[in-house]
Amino acid sequence: MSNQVVDARGLSCPQPVILSRDAVKKMGSGGTVEVLVDAATSRDNVRRAAENQGCTVDVQDEGDGFRVTIKK
């Protein structure tokens, strides 16, 4: 089980998704990956990719960006 934070703020598509997918692949069962993004497009892409990987996803709006929490 691991908890990891991926800071993808300011990165353009598809890098936030590549980074979050890689982190999810390394994450064990019960682990968490938190992905920080600053664009709604990245938020949606990261969420969709994580859901396709069979994870549950929670999104928090933090004003100038989003925190996408991915759990397996």
Added chain:
Amino acid sequence: MGVFAPLLQKWGNPGNMGVCVACFGRDIAGALGLHRAAVVQYLRPEIMGFVFGSLIAAYAFKEFKPRVGSAPIVRFVLGFFAMVGALVFLGCPWRALLRLAGGDLNAVLGLLGLAAGIGIGVVFLRMGYSLERSRRTYTAVGWILPVIMLVLLVLRVTEFSFTADGPIFFSAEGPGSMYAPLAISLAVGMGIGFLAQRTRFCTMGAIRDLMLMRDPHLFWGVLSFAGAALVMNLLLGQFKLGFEGQPVAHTNYLWNFGGMVLAGLAFALAGGCPGRQVFLSGEGDCDAAVFVIGMIIGAAFAHNFGLASSPTGLGPWGPAAVIVGLIVCVVFGLTMRQTTD
């Protein structure tokens, strides 16, 4: 978009060119006198509409985020060569789809080239290719490209002439002389810009996401665009199947393919097809705006230096320019990598 593109053609735009970001960027470059190919000079209101529509949607949904600083000069060069590749083929990915939906089989080569170019880009992305982070900037910076588009619209509306014989130039014949009424072009452009900002429509992203993640989300959007255009063309009697005699197209298989390999690779390295770059410019992405300006300058060079194709065939330096562009893109892909973040 698939419905309105053939309609724009019906209302006056050139054949299989209801909307084309590459062709329209080239026409704008010509109207400004940046190149002197007299048949392709017109300030296309659709491009301005794309930016305004995206800007309005971004503000309406609180997604206008001015940002800048992710390797602007690289994006300029990518925009430049993306345009060179697209003008060797004669169309952006949208027009490749519209040409196919109009029965132009040369577009198959272009689309295969596009997919091949994006495939090379995906390899670089997997190897850690990155243009690094952008950062937030002032709101006024995000408004620079929209204001430039507003100025261009004013010049189009007033048909202003800076000297006795122009610019602004308006083609008297050829594709540049064919256009839908101003208000319709602008309104359709704004509608497309608004919707595309909401849906993140991107032809490059559609193919890239399929290859990279087996994610068909964007691909369904692209398929429906092409399908709707095909149905509209059949209804309007604009469908003509074959390779020969297609509107604003040539039949050189190799360089229809090669031109779009370059364009596809440049789009993949820049993170979006030309349309997507225009929409991103409207929501405050100033790096995308630099790509757009790179495309317009690329179009000017393409016509001034004999790189662009025409319906009669390739420009004398088109293939050489594609090879140079591919080398540049490969160097970018290999040298701009982050192995750890």
